[in-house]
Amino acid sequence: MSFVLVQVIVGGLLLGAVYALFSSGLTLVWGMMNIVNFAHGDFVMLGMYVAYVVYTLMGGGPILGAPLATLVLATLGVVVYFALIRDIMKGPMLAQILGTFGLALLLRYSVFWWFGANFLSMPQDIVGGTYAFAGLRIEASRLLAGVVALLVTFGLHLLLTRTSLGSKMLAVAEDATAAQLMGIRPDTMQAIAWAIAAGATGLAGALIANFFYIVPTVGETLAIVAFVTVSLGGFGSVPGALVAGLLIGVIESLSGYLIGAVYKDIVVYVLFLFFLWFRPQGLMGKM
């Protein structure tokens, strides 16, 4: 019994790391620009399709697919910033919501049109099967995603707190006009932020594709978790997203196993609301 619990907790931690991985891009954009990117889930979906195309056309695994997905999505991030975000940022909140939501639908139905509505899947052993360790079973593909989640979180945190690029980006986030007076170009910084955020999201998609199904509407399923993770972790806090992702993963797994799967979302959201009641800025967010 207790042994199964260990498996449940380990599974929850790995799941939580994946939640953290695909939330980091969202928290960056949210924290830096106060923009809620409703197309975030569909960025994850695009990353999955890039990985799938790499696999079917070139026979490449995650070693080729993950960097390529990062690159493709980072480019898309810059394009989206200059073509859409820069303009709607000046508009009212509603324009931002509808703008990114429209982008989500455009991306989703373009993929629908090109790939069709069928479910796709990568081969089970694309990363290297499952490790059995003292009776514990850990999927290599989930482990890889978990490790990369930690690395990405750590890397983004270092970038924001220890580099001059990071300081400039934070300066723009704080006060774009003041930053401009200091010789920082807000446009460039925000385009870079979008490239990093979308790139990290593409990377997440490519790694999730190794163990999840791929379908044009998969972004819908994943996006809700990302929004909850980001608000629990604190808007704009990358380490917060990691801690929140791990927490949600473990709570979901434990309540799904102990109480029943249909109740696990209730448990997660009750705890979530209760927590925000005491700490509305989230785990690691600033007031």
Next chain:
Amino acid sequence: MTLKHVTGLLCAAAMSLALAAGARAEDKVVKIGVIMPMSGGTASIGAHAKAAIEVAMDIINNAHPELGNLPLAKNAGLAGLGGARIEAVFADNQGNPATGQNQALRLITEEKVAAVFGAYQSGITLTSSAIAEKYGIPYLNSESVAANLTERGFKWFFRTTPIATDFAKIYVDFLSDLRAQGIKTDAIALVHDNTEYGASVANTISTAFKEKGQPIAVDVAYPVNATDVQGQVLQLKDKKPDVIIMISYTSDAILFAKTMQSLDYKPPVLLADDAGYSDPSFIKAVGKISQGVFNRSSWAVGPSGSPSAIIADMYKKKSGEEMDDTVGRQMQGFFVLADAIDRAGSTEPAKIQAALKATDLKPEQLMMGYKGVKFDDKGQNVLASGLIIQLQDGENYVAVWPKASAEKAPMLPYKGW
């Protein structure tokens, strides 16, 4: 007479000729309104259905003596109406009950169809058939399984497909057959999502087993479109049921298959209730790690050269997809409707209704594995039945039960990967 007059006269003459020709062609065409989801989330279902109906029309309207006993195949057109051709008028329900209702109204009042056929989703069949009932036009449904559709006291509604209660009976009989062969089937687990489909089918199945004195041992409900099912698989691994019955849509079915493999869990018997497990993309995605899963179906391709195998070939040529249970039930329903119109010898609604009521098709006259087609007072086909198929040797389901229609023996226990 100026040139203008001449042209005018010529035009009038041409038009009257065209009208006359049209009228003659009209006499020989029987229009059937077909309501299907051609856009929206289930658009792929509508596209498949359209291809299937077109194949059915080809079989009815042209001579296909190779199809043996299948009614209407031998000669071209409907013999009962002097060789008239069947023409389907397709209408898009957009996955929306209100749109389906409007389409039924349009088909009946403007297109003047002789009968309506549709509409895939139970909820849309519900609304569109109410219009047909009001106008006194026969409505044939071939694939909606919600039990209440035939409980409304309708006089013009007929349904050929087996429904949830039929499936439950099939599972009870199949498992008791396995038990007779010495396979343990005592503890049954039901795994289902929380949608109308998942919840109502699970309820029907558990009632059927309870009536046989075998209550369901484990009930695992999960939210539809789950992001993770590790907890549920570990629960099952803990409780070790002898049989698992899965009631899941495609996304969750794929996730369960992947998770079962990564956690190394195989139940001795895995039985699926159609839906996700019949989706061709399920088999492509995880067929290789779901070897030996049982599924229910009324469709079996049969030996090569048999009518069902020929029809499957025709369908594949038309659509590029393998024939599956859903399109099979749709084609069968369309044949039943066309056969009734043929026997009615008229497009008069009351005569078609009477012919539908008198329908008595034998198994050898069908392409599906029903025991026949015969409607009760509520319009439900009382001879609708299904068989158990199993995913064996790669990517194909083969019929394994009942013995009379089995191509191969059931392979046990569940192999997985």
